[in-house]
Amino acid sequence: MNRLSSAARRAVFAPLDTEARVEAVARRLGDAIVLGLLVDGEQLPGESDLAGQLGVATVTLRESLMALRQQGLVATRRGRGGGTFVRAPADTLNERLTQRLLAHTVEELRDLADHYAAVAGGIARLAAERADSPDLDAPRRSLQDFADAQDPTARARIDGRLHVELAAAAQSARLTREEIRLQTEIGPLLSLPFADDEAHGTADRQHRQLLDAIGAADPARARGVAEEHIHGGVRRLIELRLKGARAS
Incomplete structure (x- = not known):
């Protein structure tokens, strides 16, 4: 599973330069997943860290992740080893x-x-x-x-x-x-x-x-x-x- 270099990942998770709406955050992350820039099974940063990287409120990020879960692009696991993980839609x-x-x-x-x-x-x-x-x-x-x-x-x-x-x-x-x-x-x-x-x-x-x-x-x-x-x-x-x- 080859992941992006650190320089390219910084661009994916760079602060949004548009109004930080739920749709904009979901689109940024969803596009990166569909394009394969974030790979199947990859764990996203923690919510507070990811919200900080994207320059959005934690509540905005949570709503965006909920939208991505509804699209089948991420899955969340609870407990030890849990977090939010990418689900790449290769079949679609x-x-x-x-x-x-x-x-x-x-x-x-x-x-x-x-x-x-x-x-x-x-x-x-x-x-x-x-x-x-x-x-x-x-x-x-x-x-x-x-x-x-x-x-x-x-x-x-x-x-x-x-x-x-x-x-x-x-x-x-x-x-x-x-x-x-x-x-x-x-x-x-x-x-x-x-x-x-x-x-x-x-x-x-x-x-x-x-x-x-x-x-x-x-x-x-x-x-x-x-x-x-x-x-x-x-x-x-x-x-x-x-x-x-x-x-x-």
Whole structure:
């Protein structure tokens, strides 16, 4: 069970920069679970600690956890060894993503891709300029996990984790939070083609090229690979969207 690096986890549990409503807290944690950033069986911090990290009142956090329990995303155990634990909905992820894809128009997907490519390119450039070799240990582990993954759902989760780890390697808390936000909006959709082994292989090659460019401290090449990775994924995604529209 590979977990996020400490830098990426800090972004997941960073204080909310919006009004600290129950819905906002539940969405932040729920998105992290659905994306696989918080893994199945992982124990969340204690209520007082987690509320402090997120910058919300304990009562707000408790209501948010209650909403997540109702969604089946967390479970609470009492007694020794108890706490709140993640329950990752692996069996429903693909269905959720397919419905989300069909809700987008082609124009919206292209616009999202333009924004995401710009952010991903900036992250890659900064990572190439700032990351030391130890900063890339977590992305390299995720890189190998992605290459080895046979299940499309696992591929989707690992891909999201890899991109968040790369954002953390760029050493920008704001960009890491933006990467997580974009992952919830379009990142998981880009993983839908991973059921196809060819698409998985293409993504794997691009991941390796990206890590190679960052490791070689080549900002221009890293940015170019990152942008092409996003735009290429969206082209495949639009094909799926059009097929889904015709089928329905």
